[in-house]
Every structure is written in structure tokens, then in C-alpha cells.
Amino acid sequence: MPNPLSPGVYIEEVSGGVKPIAGVGTSTAAFVGVAEDAKMPDKAVLITNWNQYVARFGGFIPNGYLPYAVYSFFAEGGSSCFVVGVKPTGATAASFKSIKDQNYTDALEITARSVGNWGNRVEVVVEDASGNKTANGQWIEEKRFKVIVKYKEADLFTAEYEGNGIIEVFDQLTFFDIEEKINGRSALIKVQVTLALPTDEPGILTFKNRLNNGVYQLSGGADNNEGGEGFKSSDFIGDASNKKGLHAFDEIDEINIVAIPDMAGNRDVILNGMNYCKNRKDCFFVADPPHGLTPTQVVQFKNAAGNYSGGNVFNSSYGALYYPWVYINDPATGKRKLVPPSGLVSGTFAYCDSVRGVHKAPAGITDGYLDTAVAIERIVTKGEHDLLNPEKINVIRLLPEGICIWGARTLAADAEWLYINVRRLMMYIEESIDEGTQWTVFEPNDPALWGKVKLNLTAFLTRVWRDGALFGSTPEEAFFVKVDEENNPPEVRDAGQLIVEVGVAPVKPAEFVIIQISQKTLQK
Secondary structure (H helix, E strand, O other), X not given: OOOOOOOOOOOOOOOOOOOOOOOOOOOOEEEEEEOOOOOOOOOOEEEOOHHHHHHHHOOOOOOOOHHHHHHHHHHOOOOOEEEEEEOOOOOEOOEEEEEEEOOOOEEEEEEXXXXXXXXXXXXXXXXXXXXXXXXXXXXXXXXXXEEEEEEEOOOOOOOOOHHHEEEEEEEEEOOOOHHHHHOOOOOOEEEEEXXXXXXXXXXXXXXXXXEOOEEEEOEOOEOOOOOOOOOOHHHHHOOOOOOOHHHHHOOOOOOOEEEOHHHOOOHHHHHHHHHHHHHHOOOEEEEOOOOOOOHHHHHHHHHOOHHHOOOOOOOOOOEEEEEOOEEEEOOOOOOEEEEOOHHHHHHHHHHHHHHOOOOOOOOOOOOOEOOOEEEEOOOOOHHHHHXXXXXXXXXXXXXXXXXXXXXXXXXXXXXXHOXXXXXXXXXXXXXXXXXXXXXXOOOOOOHHHHHHHHHHHHHHHHHHHHOOOEOOOOHHHHEEEEOOOOOOOHHHHHOOXXXXXXXXXXXXXXXXXXXXXXXXXXXX
């Protein structure tokens, strides 16, 4: 208060106690996976569009689902995500270092586009270029050649691929343009010309060397320093001390949806992912099963039974499991590619949050429609779905309206947390209140503070209710805020505590719509 020393009018600003609580974001995803070029491995990078991803992590690769997950996330309506590229110590890229020209001089080095054991399945064939010399018979045709790149998938069901793999053809190549025509365009290899080429025009015009025909098998690729097939779980999980894998997100508060598509079907990674989200209490894990499972097998996978016995059952309100895998159009090859559903599902989460709100279940023929899916790995029947839904496995169905997410359940055994939208709504409310009430710390713990807190929380929850997230025809039915002397007696205040009780009634999805119809008898 001012201390006036002479007559006059003195103006003083006085806080009205209104400190609005802003709702936190809910649609930022977090992906951990194998990238073509993890320039900063194990560092979380903010990505807001596909071109940014390509600039920071490279393009599509045969051995990694990360780029497909990020691409699908944006295609399904996501707007921002954080990406951690995994690059295990000792991982190497397969290569063939000395393809020779017709003079038996080292001329070309071929390397797989990314590190990993997968590159050992790449075969490069060099043949004569298609067609004949030009009409005037110019000599330049003599130095042209064709490169065919073949890759055989190791584990996936790939009936849609020609020859159970990927085939790329690059024709009419010369040493002067082979790097331009292959690098960045091939989904499998990168090339480097090691032959000394003339740079002056007369030299270029008289240069007639071409690559030697032959079949060249790449080798030397390894996934990790043990050289084994497949990356290790620890590469993706990390820990709080090394800040690698999942724990690279420890200092990032914005993430809300977490997926690790390259570890689809890895129970250890899924359990750690859900536990990570539970400990943070501000994000949700989207889990992928192994590919190729029948409905009975995916139930066994979830319950740690059958071939998956000996592990822990999935039981968390901070995670959900989606089945089966889906096909998308592969931008790298133009063919269909089978991918884990977590990338598409994460994008659907984000899109539903933006157009409907976090309280809306991300499922149905509208909000659960998968725009980028062109087919599903297995068509699930109504009878099979009757088996899967009670087991809390969210099924992706082929319906007359299209391919849709037809389930919205968490993996929690506790019925209170049965639905994904309820868990995510509570996360939203809790984090928003947490961030919006930090100003109360060290304030005088008296009825004036209690009144301010109640005013601000009531205003925030009223907005949430008006958005349709809380059940009730009036705010009094939808929520309550209690902060008074009853829950803040002297002993509580003496301990430096302020207790605020908040109760909300979240809306729940109409999962089973039952319409009862009977005949009406005409009465006179």
C-alpha cells in the first residue's frame, strides 16, 4: 500500500485472485526407433512435419518402422512429436567396397542406407543398360549400365512384395550420374564413385568406362556390438542415468503419447514403456503386438500365457494394445507395406484431441477412421472380436465404412480405468491443475487463499464441463472443489500443507449401444 505524504489521489493495483488455469496440450507424441541417420543418437528432437524428420533422421529404411510411424502420425492428423533415434554402440552398415570397372579398377562402393544386420540381405546386380545406341550411334551409350537392387525380407509376411522382397531398378546409368540417380531415391543403398573421373569437357566426352557386370552381395552389417540379429531392448528403454532411449524424454514435459514401433511384440519393452508412463503420470503408451498372431495368440501375448508364459501380464491404465497390424502404401517403393499400428493410432489420438477433445474416445467410424491404412493383416470377425474386447485388446476392424479402430480400452484390471479417454482426461486435468496452481506455494495459508484456489479451480473445471468432458446437467453434478477449514484444520496448516479435494465425473464412451424395440399394440 502506498504511503501518501501529501493530499492527492493514489492508484494501486490489487490482485483480484483470479489466476486462470490453462489446459495443457495432449496431442504431442514421442517415438523411439531406428533411423537411417541418427545424427544425434539418443537425443529427443522436436519434429513438426515430415520434411523436418527427413532432414534430421533420413528417409524410409527397410529395417526400421520409426520413419513409417512418424509419417503415419502426421498423415493421420498429428501436428508435433519428439523423436529419439537409436544407434547402438558397434552397429555397422553392410557394404561392398570395391566394384570394379571394365579396366579392373576400383570404381564404386555400395553401402546399405542404414546400419544393421538387414543390409546383409541386399544384393546388387550390374547389367547392360536397356535398349540400343541412339539413332545416330553415338558412343556415349557404350558407357551406360543398369543397377538392380534386391532385398529379401527376413521375418515379415510380405506376399505383396515381388519375389518376397523389394526390387529396385536404375537404368541408363553412367559414372557421372549414378550418385544423383540412386542416392536419396533408393530405399536400400547409397553409392559412392571411387574412380577418378575427368572434370573437363574434352575428358568427359572421351570417357568410355563402364561398371563391370556381376552380382555383388553386401556384407558386414551388424545391429549391435554383439553382431546379433535384432536390436537389444536396452537400446530402446535406456535408464534415468544414461538418458537414452525412453529416458531421453525425461526432461521434456510436453509429450503425451508414447510409441516404440521397432520393438513391436517385445514384452520387456512394452512393460517398461507402460511403467515409464505410469511413473510420469502425464503420458500414455501405445503398444504393438507381434505380427502374424491369431486372435487366440494375441490374447496369450497380452496375458503372458501359452508361448508367452513366464512373463508378467499387461495390467496398466497407462497403456493400450492394438491388433492387428495394418498395410500402408510405402512411399519408398510404391508397394504395400505391413507396419505396426502404433504410428497410425498415435496420429488418430492427436487428431481426435484437436477436433473433439481428449475426453472423446479415439475410436469409431469417424474419429477412429484410419486414413492411411489400405488393408489389415487379418480380418477380425464379430465372433473373434467378442473374444478380444473383454480381454482389453483394441481391434482394428474392416467395416463397410472403412478400416477403423473399434476399441477404446486400457490394459488396466481396475474397472475404474477401463477406458482410454477417461485415463487421458484425468491426466489432462491433473497436469493442468498442477501447472496452474504453482503460484500458491509459500502463499499465506488462510481463507483468502482457499477462496482464490476454489475460484480458479471452479472456473477451469467449468470450462472442462462445458466442453462436454464431464457428466452432468449442471456444474454441481459434474464436479466439486472443497478447500476449507474442514480439510485444512490447524494441524494440517501447521505442517505447511494445503489440502484441496477435487472430484470430477468424466464422461464414458457408449461402447455398447442397446436399442430395445417392441411391437406397439393399437388400443382403442
